[in-house]
Amino acid sequence: MLSTMQDVPLLISRILTHGQVIHGTSQVITWTGEGEPDRRSYAEIGARTAQLAHALREDLGVEGDERVATLMWNSVPKTCGA
Secondary structure (H helix, E strand, O other), X not given: OOOOOOOOXXXXXXXXXXXXXXXXXXXXXXXXXXXXOEEEEHHHHHHHHHHHHHHHHHOOOOOOOOOOOOOOOOOOOOOOOO
């Protein structure tokens, strides 16, 4: 039977990879109401996300199906530094 359902698991990593590969040069613009807006490409965001994932596993020992959460505004923090 033909269907419109996806044939692969819907994973956050798959969504990020899609953004990096298909929309890598497109920009995400964050404006806080002050100064110039912060601009980052989907490729840069994907690279930073991979960096965070590796740090969680290698430095903090997060494994398998363990969950990690954060509560943050939907913007780039000023202390991000990169």
